[in-house]
Amino acid sequence: MRRRPLLFWLGTALLAGFVSIAILAPVLAPHDPRQPLALPLSAPTRDHLLGTNDLGQDILSQLIHGTRSTLIVALSVTAISTALSWIVGLAAGFIRRLEGLLMGLTDLLLALPDLPLILLVLTLIGATRINLILVLGLLSWPAFARVVRAIVIGARISPYVEASRSLGASDAHITMRHLLPATLDALPTKLVLTMRYAVFAEATLAFLGLGAGEAIGWGGMLNEAFRDPLLFSRPAWPWLVLPPTIAIAALILATVWVGGGLGGGPTTRRGTTQRGNSGRQMVISRGD
Amino acid sequence: MLRDFLWLCGRYLALALSVVLVNFFLPRLLPGDPLDFSSGDGLDAAVPLTASARAELEAYYHLDDPILSQLWSYLGDLVTGDLGFSISRSAPVGDLILDRLPWTMSLLLVSLLLSAAIGTALGMVAGWRPGKRRDRVLMSASGMLAAIPEFLIAIGLLLGGAVGLAWFPLFGGETVFTDWGGGPSSFVRRAFDIAWHLTLPAATLALAGVAAFALVTRDVTAGLQHEPWLVAARAKGLDERQIAVRHALPNMAPPLVTFFGLRLGGVLSGALVVERVFSIPGLGQLGFQAIGARDYPVLQALFLLSSLGVLLVAFLVELSYPRLDPGRRSDR
Numbered sequence: 001m002r003r004r005p006l007l008f009w010l011g012t013a014l015l016a017g018f019v020s021i022a023i024l025a026p027v028l029a030p031h032d033p034r035q036p037l038a039l040p041l042s043a044p045t046r047d048h049l050l051g052t053n054d055l056g057q058d059i060l061s062q063l064i065h066g067t068r069s070t071l072i073v074a075l076s077v078t079a080i081s082t083a084l085s086w087i088v089g090l091a092a093g094f095i096r097r098l099e100g101l102l103m104g105l106t107d108l109l110l111a112l113p114d115l116p117l118i119l120l121v122l123t124l125i126g127a128t129r130i131n132l133i134l135v136l137g138l139l140s141w142p143a144f145a146r147v148v149r150a151i152v153i154g155a156r157i158s159p160y161v162e163a164s165r166s167l168g169a170s171d172a173h174i175t176m177r178h179l180l181p182a183t184l185d186a187l188p189t190k191l192v193l194t195m196r197y198a199v200f201a202e203a204t205l206a207f208l209g210l211g212a213g214e215a216i217g218w219g220g221m222l223n224e225a226f227r228d229p230l231l232f233s234r235p236a237w238p239w240l241v242l243p244p245t246i247a248i249a250a251l252i253l254a255t256v257w258v259g260g261g262l263g264g265g266p267t268t269r270r271g272t273t274q275r276g277n278s279g280r281q282m283v284i285s286r287g288d
Numbered sequence: 289m290l291r292d293f294l295w296l297c298g299r300y301l302a303l304a305l306s307v308v309l310v311n312f313f314l315p316r317l318l319p320g321d322p323l324d325f326s327s328g329d330g331l332d333a334a335v336p337l338t339a340s341a342r343a344e345l346e347a348y349y350h351l352d353d354p355i356l357s358q359l360w361s362y363l364g365d366l367v368t369g370d371l372g373f374s375i376s377r378s379a380p381v382g383d384l385i386l387d388r389l390p391w392t393m394s395l396l397l398v399s400l401l402l403s404a405a406i407g408t409a410l411g412m413v414a415g416w417r418p419g420k421r422r423d424r425v426l427m428s429a430s431g432m433l434a435a436i437p438e439f440l441i442a443i444g445l446l447l448g449g450a451v452g453l454a455w456f457p458l459f460g461g462e463t464v465f466t467d468w469g470g471g472p473s474s475f476v477r478r479a480f481d482i483a484w485h486l487t488l489p490a491a492t493l494a495l496a497g498v499a500a501f502a503l504v505t506r507d508v509t510a511g512l513q514h515e516p517w518l519v520a521a522r523a524k525g526l527d528e529r530q531i532a533v534r535h536a537l538p539n540m541a542p543p544l545v546t547f548f549g550l551r552l553g554g555v556l557s558g559a560l561v562v563e564r565v566f567s568i569p570g571l572g573q574l575g576f577q578a579i580g581a582r583d584y585p586v587l588q589a590l591f592l593l594s595s596l597g598v599l600l601v602a603f604l605v606e607l608s609y610p611r612l613d614p615g616r617r618s619d620r
Binding site for chain 1: 303306307314315318319428431432435436437438439440443444447450451458459552553554556557560561564565575576578579580582584587588590591594595598599602
């Protein structure tokens, strides 16, 4: 096994920590995150370790429950987006008649700035959790559909596929047994990058007031805090701003470190591998 | 040559037309009726519509007509520059956008230029000797910075520069309720005031962009290191700095300019969010308030204009491509 950088293990540990917090949220949270329990905007006390927000709700409990809703959105978006990337990429790479149509759609989605489109659609259909997951999942597949298609086209002309075809194998058999396995190298990178995209997008949208329905989330906590025009003149502002900010940054950095350890990250010697380049593209367009 | 040009124009016209069609069909095909939602039938209507306002909206969208004639009048409105009527502000959307465009555009321009210049320089420094310590440190820092959402960078700078050090204002695009006096000096003072207010937001977007440009430039630079012409220049004993600026940089122009064009969409999205953190009265602020008020015409216009703007820049970039590439330039 290849030796992985220290940051990869730190990122993995952080991710594992966030996942456990998400699973155990109801047990770990000291209070009901929605119940106004104490004086509003109070500094940390023994009972409320991170203080309370403007409604007197416990910030620590909100942070813990926010982990859960963030990860639910992130994992669902990753599942949808990955499935679509592979379906479209395999179809475009193997079925010539579909190639023009599918790649045209891919190009259109890649060319559009995603935030204004997401804002419009979510405002029209309502920002519930399901809608948020669907919109992010349906918009984030194009980059890797291109990667998968490129790998499939490379594999299609390879001797082993030709040999299989000359033995009389069907298209379905070739796709499932030969082309699909050839693309699986790109899968870990896709999973990590899309998860990062989903966390990034969910936090940004919630900060703009399009949070996942009624769920408590980190971006939504910041949105609430910044709604107050006098935020920074209140002594309690660090407790309103810093915990969710640090949580979002930590989760995203964890995905960066894990992604870097996968081999496609910024630490590769020469950014010439298929995986490295495609990964880079997604990071750079800050989203997809 | 001419065929290439026509092919390029055709492709971008098709893309632009699909954007317009998406914008037309989205509200009509998605579930839910914007007018019912905002007219007060539901409990959660953000802005109850008066009967006359509703009539005006229905007339604007020609909602009773068959869909093809709706599309026709929509295209006609677009051609004459009519972008619709804002529900929450009772004003033409076009005017609202024109008011706020200068704020967002100046943020975009300043931060794009800054991040392109600094990011390219950093990327070249890192990629010149791939795999060395300097490369690894710069690239892992850029990788982290590029992944952090813009609004978090904005909050960080706000806490440092405006709350902690109090060097910059907490919010707003300029000092309001101020008499700048008359004469040419008042203009200068007002310009300085605006620049002072825009420093932190522009720095936020520039930071995010520097990381992105550095990552791309680094890969392009690292890929050049085994090019024969670079080895030859080195063998001649040229100064490394001279090789970088005189030989490598022109050869890197095509991919970097392409990336500059691609980046616009990302910076625009970032600007929309950053404006909210700093309360800059630009398009992002307009969009943010439109979300709260469910003001669809405003959001539709923002989507349409930003998409068309990004497509236009991408088109110009592709048009300039043959002129930029030293190899292809000498072929002619």
